[in-house]
Amino acid sequence: MSGPTVKIVNIVESLLINNDLAAGRNQRRLAEAGVLTINVMAAPGAGKTSLIVRTLEALRDQARVGVIEGDIAGSVDTERVLAAGARDAVQINTGGNCHLEANMVDRALTELDLSQLDLLLLENVGNLVCPTHWALGEHLKLCLVGAAEGDDKPVKYPEMFAVSDVIVLNKIDLIDHVDFNREFFLESVRALNPGVPVFEVSCRTGAGIAEWAAWLLAQRAALGGAAATTEVA
Amino acid sequence: MHELSVMAYMLERVEGHAERLGATKVIAINLVVGERSSFVDDSLLFYFEMLTPGTRAEGALLNLRRTLMRCHCPPCDTDFHPTGADFRCPRCDTVGQVTDDGTELLIESLEVVT
Numbered sequence: 001m002s003g004p005t006v007k008i009v010n011i012v013e014s015l016l017i018n019n020d021l022a023a024g025r026n027q028r029r030l031a032e033a034g035v036l037t038i039n040v041m042a043a044p045g046a047g048k049t050s051l052i053v054r055t056l057e058a059l060r061d062q063a064r065v066g067v068i069e070g071d072i073a074g075s076v077d078t079e080r081v082l083a084a085g086a087r088d089a090v091q092i093n094t095g096g097n098c099h100l101e102a103n104m105v106d107r108a109l110t111e112l113d114l115s116q117l118d119l120l121l122l123e124n125v126g127n128l129v130c131p132t133h134w135a136l137g138e139h140l141k142l143c144l145v146g147a148a149e150g151d152d153k154p155v156k157y158p159e160m161f162a163v164s165d166v167i168v169l170n171k172i173d174l175i176d177h178v179d180f181n182r183e184f185f186l187e188s189v190r191a192l193n194p195g196v197p198v199f200e201v202s203c204r205t206g207a208g209i210a211e212w213a214a215w216l217l218a219q220r221a222a223l224g225g226a227a228a229t230t231e232v233a
Numbered sequence: 234m235h236e237l238s239v240m241a242y243m244l245e246r247v248e249g250h251a252e253r254l255g256a257t258k259v260i261a262i263n264l265v266v267g268e269r270s271s272f273v274d275d276s277l278l279f280y281f282e283m284l285t286p287g288t289r290a291e292g293a294l295l296n297l298r299r300t301l302m303r304c305h306c307p308p309c310d311t312d313f314h315p316t317g318a319d320f321r322c323p324r325c326d327t328v329g330q331v332t333d334d335g336t337e338l339l340i341e342s343l344e345v346v347t
């Protein structure tokens with residue numbers, strides 16, 4: 001009889017495979033329902049809720065938009081988006097967790113009537129590190145940066161900018177007051193993600209919002225389904 | 234704190250593998266962690282130590298293999314490691330193109346006792 005043996009076993013799988021699998025299930029559910037889902041990622045205070053509010057206002061007559069608000073605690077942002085015209089909004093309190101995870105979104109989805117939605121905006125927890133790794137089942141990853149945070153964000157948080165499908169530079173009304181080098185920002189973004197669309201907006205003045213909203217609507221139309229092309233009553 | 238949930242997920246997965254393999258103990262976990270993940274080694278190790286007591290991975294070695302991000306400079310036709318200040322080539326100052334290197338976040342292998 002032989003005693004205990006030591007074995008080396010090759011695994012080679014993503015550390016977060018369990019989350020990836022849960023995200024895949026969310027994605028199938030959202031795709032079946034024809035709900036284009038955007039994971040809105042940014043640093044705290046960059047303007048995630050402000051962009052969601054502006055988007056809701058811009059798309060009010062063109063799409064039915066739901067929102068999932070991820071926050072460490074509180075429900076202020078959920079109240080804001082409902083007041084701005086969200087069809088439905090669900091709050092996820094992450095209980096201290098610095099990012100949303102696919103199983104949290106799974107639970108939130110059961111509280112939404114997906115057949116009543118064309119678009120779903122997920123406001124992630126404010127943080128430029130973790131949300132890049134935790135897939136939620138979204139169709140598109142959006143990285144939002146406020147000009148006041150500095151033009152060096154792509155250099156400091158490369159993965160966030162590399163994995164994003166669209167980048168929104170917010171607070172351009174402040175750009176001349178905060179030493180934000182736009183050329184440097186854009187060159188770093190291009191180095192990480194050559195073809196990514198970049199929208200420059202101000203959620204304060206509304207500049208650039210119409211272009212952003214039109215792009216988003218076009219993405220929804222590309223997903224297919226009748227709802228995207230019909231006017232919302 | 235970003236490392237806590239990553240370690241918790243990793244450990245859950247490792248426990249699953251140990252179970253499947255009929256292992257009584259996990260003695261080493263070999264991970265590949267790319268530079269682009271922004272995860273910090275010390276924090277990964279800290280949370281690992283915090284989470285393992287009472288599991289099959291208690292006392293296991295957590296080996297972290299790091300991979301680096303790279304940038305390609307077309308005019309020089311070489312790769313370089315970005316300085317952290319920008320993505321410009323140290324030789325010719327052209328803005329490089331970041332490659333796919335350094336994105337890994339993998340469980341590579343386990344050493345277990347069966």
Ligand SMILES: Nc1nc2c(ncn2[C@@H]2O[C@H](COP(=O)(O)OP(=O)(O)OP(=O)(O)O)[C@@H](O)[C@H]2O)c(=O)[nH]1
Nearest residue numbers: 043044045046047048049050126170171202203204
């Ligand atoms: N000047 C200026 N201020 C803005 C703009 N967009 C948002 N803000 C302000 O920035 C602050 C934060 O905006 P929020 O939309 O709450 O940001 P957030 O990313 O949702 O913040 P958290 O959810 O707390 O992480 C608020 O005081 C907004 O009024 C903008 O375009 N220009």
Ligand SMILES: [Mg+2]
Nearest residue numbers: 048049077123
């Ligand atoms: Mg907010």
Ligand SMILES: [Zn+2]
Nearest residue numbers: 098099130235
């Ligand atoms: Zn985190």
Ligand SMILES: [Zn+2]
Nearest residue numbers: 306309322325
């Ligand atoms: Zn060069």
